[in-house]
Amino acid sequence: MAPHDRLTTAFPRTLPAERSAPLLEVENLDVFYGANRVVTDVGFALGRGKSLALIGESGSGKSTIARTVLRLLPGSARASGRVSFDGQEILDLPERRFRPLRGRAIGFVPQDPGNALNPVRTIGAQALEAAALADARDPRTARGLILETFAQVGLDNPQRVIDSYPHQLSGGMLQRVLIGLAVLPRPLLLVADEPTSALDVTIQKRILDLLSRLQHDLDISLLLITHDLAIAAERADSIVVLKDGAVQEAGSTAAVFASPTSLYAKKLHADVPALNPHRYAALRDPGVRRLAEAGQAPKITVSNVTKTFEVDGKELTAVNDVSFSVASGTTHALVGESGSGKTTTIRLLLGLEQPERGTITVAGETITGRTRRSMQAAWRHLQLVYQNPFTSLDPSWTVERLVREPLDRFGIGTKAERADWVRAALVDVGLGAHLVGRRPQALSGGQRQRVAIARALVLRPDVIVLDEPTSALDVSVQADIVAVLLELQAKLGLTYVFVSHDLALVRQLAHTVSVMRHGRIVEHGTVAEIFENPREPYTVALLQSIPSGAAAPIRTRQPRPAVPVAALGQEQIA
Template structure:
């Protein structure tokens, strides 16, 4: 590996113009990345890691400005380049794999056309040659039937496949540097591992330097040659994986390590109270869900079976988790329990009442007792509503109480989720991700439900915030006697919160048991694959 830095950042500072003032976001950042080397920047939201990456690519928001320092790429000083020169450099010399594949792909353009555009803009190919290269790139990132897939739109791809498309675009022009900004944070661990393995292989072949931005210390430890830890806009620690994990010096690094469930995957961190009532409160029996396929080809099935004969129970005051990768059927199962999807066959008994046979009015009344918390707290909150209005919305819809009693209930709920009463006047965009998820939990508790369905409710959060939300869920369950159906792709998180775990694959439960039993003695190959795919599992001791 060459030691000459492809990227050299020295004394970098970035500020944002806010209210007529310059507010410093990052300061005194110095990082070198050599050819073929992967350097990871780790930190929670607001630490400055993505701002650093945006500064390298000169893609800061309009109110962002580089106030000090140097960014040299391949011998050129980027802070002095004009915009036209930077446009030529982006994609060709510096590739980018952004975080959210859906919002970073044009939904109105075919996938192949978007990759082809990246090639033709930089003069790498044209015409028929572009089409051939697009197919090669899709095959390179592991997408089968690439010629057909190139003609499809982003919504026809899974999240993992869309991320592969972004990797293909990022590597299309064989850049010397690839900036990967949280490239797999929203993906299942098995898909994440496959994509990162592929990225390692591809960048190794091309000798590409990788600048990896992540909040996952375990993933960084497993994938990076060096780790840089950022906190409140500054670098607080850096070194090899062994140095950072084995001998962390800064208190913040120690907190990250302690909070990361993936690094603690062999330790059960939940102090579970004794459960005396094991009578099933929720009974799911032989649940099945089929979806009609749009314009199937001759000879192909007319339907797709997403859930196939699933059965499980939930006792009062317990947490039952369903784990599996995208497409396993876990979220479809949750949506049927919530009454958001109709079952094709089977039954869902809630306190003895079969949800599958209820009329709309009866189902509406029952929803007071069953409430959801979804993955994306920003998308599930109306951006025009204040926090107080969002929390009070279920009370208004179900005509519970007076305006005055609803205001009092909102204050009580904010206190329950450890948010100050003043937070009620804010809008969602004024809150952090962790605060928004606390608001979503408060809203779910407004009607005093008995069952809360949490669908990937912590998967998009930083590890420190994630640990806080998991602790909050545990304390609320103990105080209020709540039952949880917890949907997740992350076995490490599931171990911390669950009483019982069901592993789903291709619509079927393939293994069930306590988290201790599944972790210590997994029987099914898919369960073993999920455990092996946990970032940092091989590093945990």
Template sequence: MASQNRLTAPFLRRQTPAPAPQPAAPLLLVEGLSVAYGKQEVVQDVGFELGHGKSLAIIGESGSGKSTIARALLRLLPGGARTGGHVRFDGQELLALPERRFRPLRGRAIGFVPQDPGNALNPVRTIGAQAMEAAALTDEPSAVIRRALVLETFAQIGLDNAHRVYDSYPHQLSGGMLQRVLIGLAVLPRPALLVADEPTSALDVTIQKRILDLLSRLQHELDISLLLITHDLAIAAERADSLVVLKDGTVQEAGGTSAVFSSPASNYARKMHADVPALNPDRYARLRDPGFGLLDATNQAPKIEVSAVTKRFTIDGKHLTAVDDVSFSVPAGTTHALVGESGSGKTTTIRLLLGLEEPDAGEISVAGERLTGLSHASLRTVWRHLQFVYQNPFTSLDPTWSVEHLVREPLDRFKVGTPRERAEEVREALANVGLGEHLLTRKPGALSGGQRQRVAIARSLILKPDVIVLDEPTSALDVGVQADIVEVLLSLQAKLGLTYVFVSHDLALVRQLAHTVSVMQRGSIVEHGTIKDIFDNPRHPYTASLLQSIPSGFAGPARGQQPRSLQAFREEQIA
């Protein structure tokens, strides 16, 4: 009998199937999450999961609940907020966890990169002093080793002079450097999960790419799970393994990046796809094409002529050439774009064009009238035909004035028409930008970002100008609202024959909107031509680098080598 058992046992073992490997539990599991403020529920029944070392993007417009979800995960919601559902991190329920038990997780196990480094960093303390607080989360007792850890992390995230950054105050660093600092502080304790809330929304396109590349590299090198909050579908598609599309606090669509990006099932996701400039360069071709015909007209003088303009400033005894021998012309009824990174000279150029600065050399003319050397009274006359739309309408519009007062004020200043005629002009200007009369009595604080920008455009149109200068007019807006504003601008151009000078760092948007473009770097124009010439055949390396930074689809970064362990680093420092 024993012999029989010995013979049959192997056979029986072969016939018994081996236990199937159990799938690894997700690092983060969100089920039925809801968030309410009083009676208003701003997030309803949200669910998703994020695996170890994976990336997930939550995308949606302002007010969709993206940041609320991030803060719910981090237990950073304001007082009075109520949450429901389940949030499990590494198998542990977070929402029901007492604060004293959750606090050790925040920073150590769950890192956070906020949107605005200007608000996240203390302006009166050095970067090093604030970094040492993050280093304390490593539980390393030696202050010398904690400082060395900070410096190594700064070097790892691409800050060239780590010692200088360590000793600097926030105002002494650029926006891109500050964002890298925030990322460095978040990854220093080696968290398992990194939550990045719109980490590049205020940055130039090239710096945006560097920051996103850095996040992707750190995610793979450190085996961190990345939760990316963004309103840009193209960025999400490039950087995430899976996507959650959010609208009004509810999930519209969720799944793998390829499926959601290539074949969105929901109407909202399809609209988001259509609104991304990088994915739809010819969306406004019908409205823009008449302007290309005007470029070929050789029998008319340009509406704007900037000839060999130079502007220098003296700062702390040092001479800075902000604009160096800049020249371009703009035919009537077309849009000319000035593009380049921060500090390239775009803003100084438009200040010269508006007569807010006097050039040291060169000439500027609008509609054949030379602006250089004009008195303030003469410039005031020119400003009736040359208007300006600021980057941020919330700060450029008086918060105590009604919409009617804001739009009518230029008419009042120039004493145009009777009071009844002015009221009618205001209604017409609002109608031209797609706003109804019911908004006349509202103040800026009661308007959405898109409505405020439309009010700013209506205000610039009220004097019926020939030329409008637009300084990053959509940079603070969601892509959906941005698309609406671009359509308004191009429709007005086609209807009224307006000439635009459009300042932007967003080359994808420039391709949709402009007819000609000048690429600026360090105060000089390095390349100039039609949109087709510049985008299809860039000749300057700087232009090529700008174009390569435009997010356009999937790009999975290669997994890098694992970094040294904290223990190995300590041993090296002690030795």
């Protein structure tokens, strides 16, 4: 038997008469963590070969519902109600009877491949476990099955992937590995929990295209968990909107997306950058006017900067002859895929790295060629907001100490003055003084990022570098942070350098854009110029990857028994 034949015969073929019955039914589901009810009376049905998206912000119960379906709730949790899979009640099924379903009949694609894969075992060693679920226990047959499946999910060199450890592969490659492992046993249901939240926009599109292609060509049902309504609208047949563990709205994607009826669904729609590109036009207007002012010296000038590193004995040019300028009181965005040179560029701008060639000036001061000690004065006026508020704040410090620390470091003001400035900075970012005694673990993700912004703001800098400041946040929280940043810019005349792979967010926030690829700037201009009339094919590809909410085109589904996985050629999913 050929390896791919196992993929088509691992489970009984679905009879046409059975297709009218839902594959997954959830009724009156309640889930408790201890005494706290986190899911309340949730119900939905997912048809065979169909897709359903659970959407909502963090804490809405999406992942808890998925873990309930997978029977992966922690021991302290208890669930009641009814969950039926393929006609069988599974909520009260003994673990020994449910275990054969998990992985074989119900596949799972987790959110973070970095945590889902064992870092000290090769991909091949971990893939053998998935092959065993497809009844490929002979090592030679299993290896052939793994190689074929990895090729089918778009991994160019499957043998190299098998021999690699997780840290040797990119995020997009790791996510394809997880999808390959999940579909290898040919499950009936695939649960994908935020499978693209940490990926570049182009990689995100490829992964979502791949999931959609596999779902339709293999007749797999897809339960997609996401906080992005635009992604859900593109990829799902039906949508369930959740808030605080309860269903706010449910129905066909077309109906919910076009005419949401609940206030929460309407808010989610309004908070998606791709669906509301001009939402913050009024807040951006002061920057637009400053950009149009003639004769104004740029706040930031980057001229012909080049930076190289030595990697494995070879010279790698991370930034290659990069030049751009930023007008005072405006936002300049650096966009591009991972490895494009964005992070190295901002490290050069912050004086954390020195270029081999070129110069950088901020507010008339030259940054390049200075020692770390001589950079101290410059850093008072040049601050950074990190990507992840969950790791950038010391968990043992209070909010007051976190925000005050830059003042302490520079020896600015008296003790009483510092306390006043801390409270003023917190007010500026929309946080009350009652939070000063709390530690980061007692704050939400949005509150933590506001603290990080207040910490950067307390020194009253001229320039703030924003390194993917909302990528770890839900779209609703992200919208609040964007509004705060633009309000502060309008009020204080701040200059931002905004690093992001989210072009929809860039369109809302920035005034000018530099598109980077392989260390070079391939296109530069105003937001209107770049988004409305891009010249470079690479820029066009980035823009086309933005989720629009329009249903993704999918080929006509073939009956499950007639389509082997081998029908998915690499050219179909590249």
